[in-house]
Every structure is written in structure tokens, then in C-alpha cells.
Amino acid sequence: MGIRMISKEIGIAGLGKMGANIALQMLSKGYVVTVQNRSRGPADELATKGARSAASIEELIASLKHPRTVWFMLTAGKPTIDAVREAAAYLQSGDTVIDGSNSHYNESVMLSRELAAKGIAYLDAGCSGGPSGALSGMSIMVGGDRKAFEAHEGLFRDLSVTDGYLYTGRSGSGHFTKMVHNAIEYGMMESIGEGLELMEDGPYSDVDLAKVCRLWNNGSVIRGYLIELAARALEKDPKLSSVAPYVEDNGEGRWAVQAAVEHGVPFGAISSSLYERFGSRSTKRYGKRVLAALRHEFGGHEVKRE
Numbered sequence: 001m002g003i004r005m006i007s008k009e010i011g012i013a014g015l016g017k018m019g020a021n022i023a024l025q026m027l028s029k030g031y032v033v034t035v036q037n038r039s040r041g042p043a044d045e046l047a048t049k050g051a052r053s054a055a056s057i058e059e060l061i062a063s064l065k066h067p068r069t070v071w072f073m074l075t076a077g078k079p080t081i082d083a084v085r086e087a088a089a090y091l092q093s094g095d096t097v098i099d100g101s102n103s104h105y106n107e108s109v110m111l112s113r114e115l116a117a118k119g120i121a122y123l124d125a126g127c128s129g130g131p132s133g134a135l136s137g138m139s140i141m142v143g144g145d146r147k148a149f150e151a152h153e154g155l156f157r158d159l160s161v162t163d164g165y166l167y168t169g170r171s172g173s174g175h176f177t178k179m180v181h182n183a184i185e186y187g188m189m190e191s192i193g194e195g196l197e198l199m200e201d202g203p204y205s206d207v208d209l210a211k212v213c214r215l216w217n218n219g220s221v222i223r224g225y226l227i228e229l230a231a232r233a234l235e236k237d238p239k240l241s242s243v244a245p246y247v248e249d250n251g252e253g254r255w256a257v258q259a260a261v262e263h264g265v266p267f268g269a270i271s272s273s274l275y276e277r278f279g280s281r282s283t284k285r286y287g288k289r290v291l292a293a294l295r296h297e298f299g300g301h302e303v304k305r306e
Contacts, residue, residue: 008032010155011060011070012084014101015042018127019073021134022100023051029158036060057087058083067094069152076103076251084111084122093119096148100125103251105143105172105179107229112144112171121148124171125156126178135160140179143174176259181258187251188226190273196230211235247277 008031011212012023026033027050034052035043036059047053054060061068070087073079080101087097093118098116099108099122108124115122122144129138140160149156149167156165161302168177199209213231217223234239253274279285295301 007233014073017131018134034063061090069096071098073100076101096121105176121145124174140165141174141177179252182252186253186273187270242281
């Protein structure tokens, strides 16, 4: 697979909060960027800021000089798989696809093999940092063909913070590393939530929790971005009364728990954090009714009636 060093020309498909900000950062770094989105509005908006707008993936690819690089920033799963396969019909040997979604690592391996059969390189790039990082510098975990990575290393350097990118190895390893990263995030978030709940419901509930978080983020061993975000949220709404106690998940935590089971890795804290998210989504859980009924039956403990 002959892969030459890329020029500073690139296509981006998928202009949500992450994709649009990545495009803006590329533009700020002097890249020639063609953008495409299912709805035209985001692409047209970026066109006012220097990007070239394409109406379709075919048009996006046609706008790029060979060897082409197309970065996909779409929803993981079928949307990404379908878009990459569509692009493969128009790409040529020596071109490169970068998948910046949170795709399952097995899907990344599958797409890598399909594209390799056509001489097209595939890099799975797990991106962390959220929309603000996409605009100002992310942490990027890249798996796939090493020569393709080396040809695009300057791009990853331009899009990341200092020391913020890493080649993780063969296809799938970038998205696997990002999956584990997100699973760790689940556990850390659950710990922060439980700790602050104890502060809120404990004997010193008059303590300003936003100030506590600001304190913890200065010199303590739990300082970090999530504590900073907790402080920011509490400063806006000290009781978080505007936030419903419903926590969604995007799949990475489930995949990580499944992988831990497959490989026999103890995963207690992270598994528990995932199940807590499930528990947040129901106010009328049958299992909890069973627990209350059992306590009443064996010990005569009072139950609350609806």
C-alpha cells in the first residue's frame, strides 16, 4: 500500500459539534478543508469561514487531489459503516480514511480489512476532549496501518494538545483504547457524583460544593478536568435543580464491560457505574419493589405504598 505524505488538504464528513470544530481547527492551521454533512446548513456555515462545501460524499471526494484523506466524524455503528463503504466506491488505492467516531473496535477491524482489499488505508482515531478540545486541541488515540499513521502524523499533531496523540498499534486499537478511556470516565464520574451526594446529604450540607470542587482542583490528588466541570456546573446551579437525574450512555461502557468479561478482567467499579446509569432511568423499578416486599415478608419492615 503506497502511502505518500499528505498535503494539507482534507475532507471531513459529519459536522456535529465535534466535526465542525475539528474543521475550524484545521482551517486555523492552514488546511484546505472540504466539508460535507447530511443536512446542508453546517457545511454552508463553514463555507462562510473558509471551507469548501460538498453536497455529497462523492462530491467531497471528487474535490480532493489524490492521495486523498477523508475524516469521518459520524455517529458510531451503522451511520459510520455505511458512509465509509459509500466512500470506498469513490476512493482509490493510496487514499486514507480516518474514522474519528467512537466505533466499536471490531467494526474498525472489519472496515480496515474491507478497505485494505482496495489499497485504501484506514485509521481508527479515538478522540477525547469534547467540542472544546476539537476546537483547541484533543487527545487522539490512533490505530491502523503504521505507514498511514506516519503520513498523517503532522495532522494528528496539529489537532492535539502537546503530547496529545499516540499511535496505539494495529487496526482497532485506537478505538479500543478510547473505549477503555470512556469506561474509566464512567467510573470517575460515578465516584464524583457519589462523593458530592454524601456532601450534600451529610451533616455539613451548608458547605459550598462549587468551592469544594475548586479547592480539590488545586493541589489535591483528585484534581482534574471532571472536577473542574463539576465546579462549573455547581456554580451555575448549586442544587442542580434544573438537571433531571437521568444518565444516558453511548455504548462504550457496555462494550468495555463485555470485553472485560470476554478476557476475564475484574471490572467491578466500572461495571457498577454502568449499572448505576441504567438505574437512573426508571423511577418504578420492579427489582426494587421485590426488595421492599422481601424485607416486609421476612422482617415485617414497613413498605411505602403508592
